[in-house]
Amino acid sequence: MKARNTFAIALCALTFLCNAQTVIPIETKDFSMVFKTDAQHRLWNIYFGKKLKNTSDYKQIDEQYYFPDANAGIYNSAYTPSGTWNLSEPALQVKHFDGNRSTELLFRDVSIANQDGATVTKIKLQDPVYQLEVVLHYKVWSDLNVVEQWAEIINNEKGKIELNKYASANLFFTNKDFYLTHFQGEYLREMMPTEEKLTQGTKTVESKLGTRAMLLGTPNFIVSFENPVQEDSGMALVGQLAWSGNYKLEFDIDSNKNLRLIAGINPYESTYELQKGERFKTPSLIYSISKEGTGLASRQLHSWAKSHRVLNGNGDRLTLLNNWEATYFDFNEDKLSGLIEDTKHLGLDLFLLDDGWFGNKYPRNNDDAGLGDWQENKQKLPNGLGYLVQEADKNEVKFGIWIEPEMVNPESELFKTHPNWVIKQPERSAKLYRNQMVLDLSNPEVQDFVYGVVDNIFTKNPKVAFVKWDCNAVIYNAYSAYLQEKGMPQTHLYVDYVQGLYNVLERIRKKYPDVSMMLCSGGGGRADYEFLKYFTEFWPSDNTDPIERIFLQWNYTYFFPAITMDCHVTNWGNQPLKFKVDVASMGKLGFDVDVNHLTKDELEFSKRAIKNYNGFKHLVLHGEQFRLASPYQNPYASLMYVDKNKSKAVMFNYLSSNRFMERMTKRPIKMKGLDADKNYIIKEVNLNKNDEGSFVNPVKYSGDFLMTVGINPEINVKRTSVVLLIEEVK
Incomplete structure (x- = not known):
């Protein structure tokens, strides 16, 4: 994949023949991200895509690409350093103990372990001149196609160092076209989506608010590959930087039309000092990858969150x-x-x-x-x-x-x-x-x-x-009297504020x-x-x-x-x-x-x-969610939740625009997530007094019919919301 220079390519071929190169695949059930060393022990991200059947094939991937980047130095580094021969946007910028601002990172070793039902791969990189160590962590829940990754930066130098930029992740994608959906807004208009095709240059999504960091924009994003985002088809990555302070997401289309994604704490006014022997753990970039659009990616992320992250994620909630x-x-x-x-x-x-x-x-x-x-x-x-x-x-x-x-x-x-x-x-x-x-x-x-x-x-x-x-x-007016009193840099404030809040929450949760x-x-x-x-x-x-x-x-x-x-x-x-x-x-x-x-x-x-809600809330809270009809594409919205046995479901239908005084759902809405071989009856709930609804007499439908043809909930200006319970009948 690299075309750094003829000498480097020759060395690469030689060391490959000598079996000196290391290939590191990070695999989920359906996808893989692959790293490979070169003759100088630099680590390159050579692949991100569908999982190959034979892991031995990964070592040949980079031979199929020709992406010269001599004028930029580095495009597909596993964790791009700065100040040496790299001229691209870095993931890491460091001022060393002696004032030197150049960093190189070479591969040292890799370890793999099982933890909390996931596989954790740790890749250790080190500067060959300075005792600076970076450990890249990749925690994978394979069956869910969910990855959590972060970096740990360790100062073993002779004195303190400065971290000027310290990203959580540095991803590289070689697909032909990329579409980004990000979510901007303002107070009372949060989480408003914008989709755009990424073109050459860098698209930045960031916050400098300190607290309430998601108010004007969010660290949530969707990248779809080859085509605009689709609900049920195409490759999609649904991701989030899990950090409660200032963040920065950089989507860089390089000169070869590849995508470099660098995500982490916003370096704005956040230079961070590490004393000798100290280490810094970056926040996590968490993402779900799907070959069946954002619908599957969301459900994978939901399942992961409920089982592995959200407090009491598989429990109940209080109305x-x-x-x-x-x-x-x-x-x-x-x-x-x-x-x-x-x-x-x-x-x-x-x-x-x-x-x-x-x-x-x-x-x-x-x-x-x-x-x-x-x-x-x-x-x-x-x-x-x-x-x-x-x-x-x-x-x-x-x-x-x-x-x-x-x-x-x-x-x-x-x-x-x-x-x-x-x-x-x-x-x-x-x-x-x-x-x-x-x-x-x-x-x-x-x-x-x-x-x-x-x-x-x-x-x-x-x-x-x-x-x-x-x-x-x-x-x-960011300024800390405490940091001043302790002789600590004011640029620690944005980071230490968030970490201080996490410390408080840890104490609360330990006791309560x-x-x-x-x-x-x-x-x-x-x-x-x-x-x-x-x-x-x-x-x-x-x-x-x-x-x-x-x-x-x-x-x-x-x-x-x-x-x-x-x-x-x-x-x-x-x-x-x-x-x-x-x-x-x-x-x-x-x-x-x-x-x-x-x-x-x-x-x-x-x-x-x-x-009624108490009767079906287990479906909402613990079922799989399927978005059926988008309010951005229709004058109505429809979505449903299905239990794990595909025996019960609840479907919500809402009129979201009444510009035209007529029946809004002219066509049936196809359901998802049911069993095609099962039969179901449908009952409408949350009816007003004396309103019989449109599903008074139970009609039996096959799952195949409901997912292939669908049903019409008959949304109109007099019937603006319809809630349907779907239950299996033997």
Whole structure:
């Protein structure tokens, strides 16, 4: 594959004949990534594609390609260094202990081990002049075609070194054409997809927000090969950088029209020092590879996430009633006690008390004050949280609480007492977001404080069963008084903040391993597979308009299983309650409404719908998901969840556009994931009172019919959402 120069090629041929080259295949069930050394012991990525039957054939792959890169130095390095003969975008930039900025990496050895049901390959590279070591890790769940990879950088030099860039992954693809789907947006419009054909040059997707790093764009992406992205055909890679801070994804089409993908922590203002003997582990790049489009890639990633990453991924989830839109900051014990009774009356599992329950000297009556002072507000809650926990217990429901422990209002006792705990440039005036600032989690004292917020709640009220962990500010005027005091570089802040947060979460989970926790961030500012080691679920967006949620939730399904997505019925939108409930039922269902404002019919419908959801939620939370009709290509959306035995399924159908006043589904929608040889009956649920629906009389269909011909759910402007249960009949 390489055409570095005639001498190098001759040496390569000689060492191959002498059997001196090392070939390293990283294999899944269907795919392989192959590395090969040359005569100088440099390591090249020579193949990424369909798995070959005979591993011995891999050593001949590079002989079939001619990709000269003499003017760039290196294109397909396994982990591209900088400062020597490489002129391409590097994965690694280092300033060595003596100030030298050039790095070379040569292959030293490889090891393979089994771990947690996966195969882990470790490839050790080392600079031949400096005692700098890089270990590339590839963790493979073969049956799921899922790979998690990261790098570990080890300083064995004579003194400290600087990491100026330290990517997690450096992939290389030789397919002819590449199409990238990335997800950009803004607050209330998160996760909006853009697909583009990659052309020569570099496409960069990045964040510099510090916290809420996914707010304007996400570290999630899809690469499709040869053709634009397709749901059920073609090779696709669905990936994510699992890092909760600033990230950078670089998609570089080189001069030979190959794709180089470099992903990792954003090096922006993040030069990181390593002392002698220290090591740095980069975050993971996680991806699922499919030869049958994004549908299979998503299902593989969902299965991996539930079994191997998400906290309690194969467990249950609690339906809940949240008080936020019912009361906002204006509540007292009597109001909350009534809402707890409503939780029981509706048939929900848990009552969640949102923002506004804390602060005394600076009471939290709006978002101007009190954040950071985590004692119960005596005027609103004279008997404390314990009284509400008892009320929940009396009504046979669980109790949950909202916190935002990483943030502080300037009008708070915490800020007045510890102004140096806040991230803020001393020479600049404070820049507030939602009237708040970010606490400096690089500081161990601040980590102890944040841990204590959670620990104190559980210590005083051990029956608290749910935490909604919010984060509503980004990092302005980045500066750490703690790092300055310790003589550490300010460029550590963005990285140490995230690692400090992970440290806090590790401590919480060690002491409280089973409590359900929602990852919130003013919407979709946070959701990644490093955070989901500690959280059971996440909040996709503050935008709960059900039409918008159809699109938002659809896009999240490419990367996250339904069990992780909190979907609430709220006052947003002018659609009927049935439509709102049906849209929220495609994830983890919750209600955020004032029950007293529901009509008698709406109340009774809600109770029936919650009962129905509890009857089929195991399909939503644990079934395989199939996207059937995209709202981007139709005036409606359709998707379904099928159990592992292919005996039961639930199908959701939504009107997503009503520009034309006519029946929207003119053709049947083909189902997926069923057994062609089984027979099924279909029943419509979540019907309004006196509405018989279109599937009143059970009709038996073969799985073959449902997947080949399909059925018409009869979506129209009067029938805007249809939920169908599909069940096997013998």
